[in-house]
Amino acid sequence: MSGPQFVCGRRVRLPPSFLLLPLDAPARVVRCELAEHPPDHEHMAFAAERPGSRDEAVWAAWADTDSEVRFHVLPDCDTGNDASAGPEEEFCTLYAGHIPRCSWAIEDPESAVEMLLATLPPL
Ligand SMILES: [Zn+2]
Ligand SMILES: [Zn+2]
Numbered sequence: 001m002s003g004p005q006f007v008c009g010r011r012v013r014l015p016p017s018f019l020l021l022p023l024d025a026p027a028r029v030v031r032c033e034l035a036e037h038p039p040d041h042e043h044m045a046f047a048a049e050r051p052g053s054r055d056e057a058v059w060a061a062w063a064d065t066d067s068e069v070r071f072h073v074l075p076d077c078d079t080g081n082d083a084s085a086g087p088e089e090e091f092c093t094l095y096a097g098h099i100p101r102c103s104w105a106i107e108d109p110e111s112a113v114e115m116l117l118a119t120l121p122p123l
Contacts, residue, residue: 005101007108008032010043012062015069023048023058030060035106037099039064044098047071059095077102 010032030045047060074095092102
């Protein structure tokens with residue numbers, strides 16, 4: 001195993017036309033959820049669940065050189081981390097066929113900060 005790998009985290013604003021679709025899009029601005037990757041691979045961010053499907057989702061794809069956002073319906077990865085005996089079992093939230101690594105093996109400094117803030121008592 002090599003050291004920790006961090007999430008790419010590049011942000012993009014979803015086009016207004018997408019937000020008009022009858023999808024339950026949780027955010028207007030999404031972050032690339034892949035592990036840090038070479039610039040010739042598109043950024044990929046979860047955009048919405050696919051209505052009526054339990055194992056497919058709508059993903060936003062864009063490139064550094066071309067900020068036009070394209071959308072793909074992709075099946076879930078759902079690969080587990082094999083910690084089946086215990087509370088540590090996690091399943092990948094990315095799409096099938098993504099570049100390594102799975103989401104449970106990617107460090108996200110921003111979500112670590114958010115989780116820490118969530119444990120603090122309110123001011
Ligand atoms: Zn990316
Ligand atoms: Zn995966």
